[in-house]
């Protein structure tokens with residue numbers, strides 16, 4: 001297996017994944033109440049034990065098997081034994097898996113909090129953001145790092161007092177920042193519920209020794225002076241950017257979504273930052289409808305192979321043609337201008353003449369052929385097999401949001417049946433996570449042998465949080481392709 005040399009380096013979406021940031025569901029998720037679920041960006045309340053033991057733990061095991069097998073191989077029975085109380089999965093516990101490939105953010109937070117000065121500043125910052133009393137601030141300072149990291153994330157102390165709201169979306173590590181070549185672009189969350197996540201991660205990347213070599217390559221987008229003078233929220237001049245809207249499709253080309261979460265102002269600041277620092281040569285702006293259904297671009301398409309993409313059919317050529325053909329239907333269905341996708345590609349060498357793409361398939365085909373040099377036919381797998389109403393239903397539960405562990409081997413939710421059928425029809429094997437783990441553990445399958453397959457992960461609870469495995473991963477290192 002080729003070993004990476006840099007700590008962080010990502011030039012594509014599908015090369016073999018070697019290192020990523022994750023966060024497993026913490027107790028804060030079990031505190032989401034119905035009246036707060038929407039404010040906290042969950043679609044429903046979730047069952048904590050199920051989301052952990054029966055769902056996310058499978059993700060951790062699969063990631064470890066692919067990225068850091070020595071920590072898991074031959075140990076499945078032991079780590080999942082009832083007597084082990086899931087300690088293997090708990091940051092802060094002595095039996096925690098401690099991987100520098102599948103890196104848990106809570107574990108990094110514990111480590112930076114060992115430094116007295118960082119602890120003081122971070123406690124003060126969290127208290128300022130959360131409006132804590134002076135007494136709570138003093139209480140926080142008295143905690144040891146492991147406990148303090150847990151409180152910062154879950155919001156609740158050991159005496160079961162809630163000191164501030166949880167940050168249940170911290171499991172969606174994609175949205176906190178993005179590795180672009182050897183740089184790290186930090187996010188600016190659009191939603192208040194995700195503010196503390198950004199603060200914690202800023203402290204981690206600027207202080208943890210693992211990020212030492214990246215330190216001079218961290219990009220933060222500033223607020224513009226218009227922002228401070230704006231009368232109301234929701235104006236596109238507000239600088240907000242979330243990682244789900246940024247895709248590094250080749251070493252020279254980044255896609256940036258303008259969406260419910262990423263503003264036009266942020267997109268244009270990012271284009272300038274990426275060009276000025278000569279990080280990439282092309283940036284494509286993909287403007288999608290501002291809708292909860294499609295909060296980021298990675299909720300409507302992700303990449304599977306050089307020449308294969310999974311996407312939502314309503315943004316496909318056929319749907320666009322149908323719209324153009326039938327104006328009455330378009331008006332009745334409310335398919336107005338703002339419901340369309342718009343794509344403009346900026347090139348550093350000719351900034352004033354951006355290239356326009358009519359449809360998402362045109363852009364993705366261009367990436368497959370021209371950026372990635374694929375000679376094979378470019379293929380699209382559609383959410384819900386492109387059948388109404390399964391297309392919309394399965395997109396809602398993240399059928400388009402798959403994570404490539406290596407080219408052609410992707411993780412998706414088991415509830416998206418029709419999308420799985422479409423993968424199968426496109427020549428992909430369908431594997432269930434549990435069966436795959438059994439085969440890996442018994443040695444009948446090796447990760448290196450796997451190709452062209454969709455690994456189905458249990459998802460009844462996870463999907464209520466409205467993000468898939470692309471969202472639940474923040475790649476730090478992928479092999480170049």
Ligand SMILES: NC(=O)NCCC[C@H](N)C(=O)O
Pocket residue numbers: 040041042169172174175243244245295296298299465466467468470471
């Ligand atoms: N990249 C993504 O699409 N992330 C999903 C984030 C889901 C989370 N509940 C949110 O609404 O922010």
